[in-house]
Amino acid sequence: MMDGQEILTRLRATDPQALDHLYRQAYEVKRQHVGTSVYFRGIIEFSNICLKNCLYCGIRSGNDQVQRYQMTDDEIIETARLAHRMGYASIVLQSGERQDPVFVDHVETILKKIHRACNGELGITLSLGEQSQETYERWFTAGARRYLLRIETSNKELYQRLHPQDHDHDRRLECLELLKTAGYQVGTGVMIRLPFQTYEDLRDDLFFFKAHDIDMIGMGPYIEHDQTPLAGNTDYMIQEDPLEMSLKMIALARILMKDINIASTTALQALSPNGRELGLMAGANIIMPNMTPVKYRNNYRLYENKPCLDENAEMCRDCLARRIKSIGEAIGYHQWGDSPHFYKRTASTGDGRKHD
Numbered sequence: 622m623m624d625g626q627e628i629l630t631r632l633r634a635t636d637p638q639a640l641d642h643l644y645r646q647a648y649e650v651k652r653q654h655v656g657t658s659v660y661f662r663g664i665i666e667f668s669n670i671c672l673k674n675c676l677y678c679g680i681r682s683g684n685d686q687v688q689r690y691q692m693t694d695d696e697i698i699e700t701a702r703l704a705h706r707m708g709y710a711s712i713v714l715q716s717g718e719r720q721d722p723v724f725v726d727h728v729e730t731i732l733k734k735i736h737r738a739c740n741g742e743l744g745i746t747l748s749l750g751e752q753s754q755e756t757y758e759r760w761f762t763a764g765a766r767r768y769l770l771r772i773e774t775s776n777k778e779l780y781q782r783l784h785p786q787d788h789d790h791d792r793r794l795e796c797l798e799l800l801k802t803a804g805y806q807v808g809t810g811v812m813i814r815l816p817f818q819t820y821e822d823l824r825d826d827l828f829f830f831k832a833h834d835i836d837m838i839g840m841g842p843y844i845e846h847d848q849t850p851l852a853g854n855t856d857y858m859i860q861e862d863p864l865e866m867s868l869k870m871i872a873l874a875r876i877l878m879k880d881i882n883i884a885s886t887t888a889l890q891a892l893s894p895n896g897r898e899l900g901l902m903a904g905a906n907i908i909m910p911n912m913t914p915v916k917y918r919n920n921y922r923l924y925e926n927k928p929c930l931d932e933n934a935e936m937c938r939d940c941l942a943r944r945i946k947s948i949g950e951a952i953g954y955h956q957w958g959d960s961p962h963f964y965k966r967t968a969s970t971g972d973g974r975k976h977d
């Protein structure tokens with residue numbers, strides 16, 4: 622296994638030959654351990670109402686220039702059915718963070734409705750922030766099987782700098798454990814090239830993922846949003862290309878955690894039109910096509926230059942299919958594409974539930 626020094630050296634590398642070697646090595650690990658099929662998770666951003674105020678995020682509660690929305694149940698179910706019809710075997714339901722009973726009940730109802738509408742064939746991932754143990758359990762019982770909760774950074778002090786005082790890093794880490802206990806496949810991740818972040822922080826992020834035995838990673842570059850307090854802090858960033866830094870993180874994550882699922886995130890595409898394909902070539906195996914109805918997309922801008930704001934789900938699918946074919950990979954339509962790591966992790970406890 623690579624030690625901390627080697628990871629740092631590889632994270633700092635900018636020589637094209639060293640980078641090429643890193644990406645090829647990661648791709649080979651991916652090929653051997655999870656294969657070269659790409660799995661799609663259609664993402665439905667069903668509401669931008671958020672009670673939190675993260676300093677980097679465009680839909681933070683303090684941004685009063687955003688028009689808030691909530692998709693109707695029918696719109697959400699219809700979008701889930703569309704994903705199902707298009708052969709995406711999994712969806713992600715994402716929104717701003719709320720913990721009130723109306724919201725918790727609502728998500729539970731949506732989960733049950735989707736389960737019914739798609740004969741339980743659709744894998745459902747949630748990305749709805751920090752919740753109580755009871756809520757996580759209720760949503761699991763209602764049919765959710767995976768959960769994405771990024772820790773944003775493993776450096777507690779940096780986390781505090783990027784959030785208001787009442788946002789608690791320890792609580793976020795605790796939630797990851799609650800999710801595991803509830804039986805979810807657990808995903809986490811960080812933003813890359815945040816103001817004040819160092820290469821050592823990124824190395825520690827990788828160690829954090831490994832130490833916490835997580836099943837899935839979704840990480841991507843931090844991208845400014847000019848209606849946020851963090852915008853304009855560019856002097857305090859590592860002065861390196863964010864796309865390259867993100868690809869290096871993906872590759873190192875793949876080499877360190879061979880059998881997990883790693884997403885090639887939309888934020889990569891915001892930096893370069895072929896950013897997601899480069900992510901796949903560096904070791905990622907998951908893509909999250911945006912399924913949010915076009916009329917809402919403009920209001921779900923976590924960062925500037927979010928791509929494909931005017932492309933509907935079918936257009937996204939065709940464009941992605943072409944792009945994936947161009948790099949010689951196959952698409953795992955109609956397959957859940959669960960993280961193999963999850964089944965190994967839970968084999969001893971018998972908690973794992975196979976879906977496809």
Ligand code: SAH
Pocket residue numbers: 671677678679715716717718748749750751769770771773811812841842843844845846888923924925
């Ligand atoms: N409210 C939920 C889910 C929506 S936000 C939550 O916070 O967990 C999903 C992710 O978007 C966050 O975890 C964060 O990592 C990412 N994000 C927010 N603002 C961003 C920005 N300016 N650049 C890149 N990613 C951002």
Ligand code: SF4
Pocket residue numbers: 671672673674675678679680681682716717718750923
């Ligand atoms: Fe809300 Fe998530 Fe944005 Fe934080 S990152 S403000 S919790 S939507």
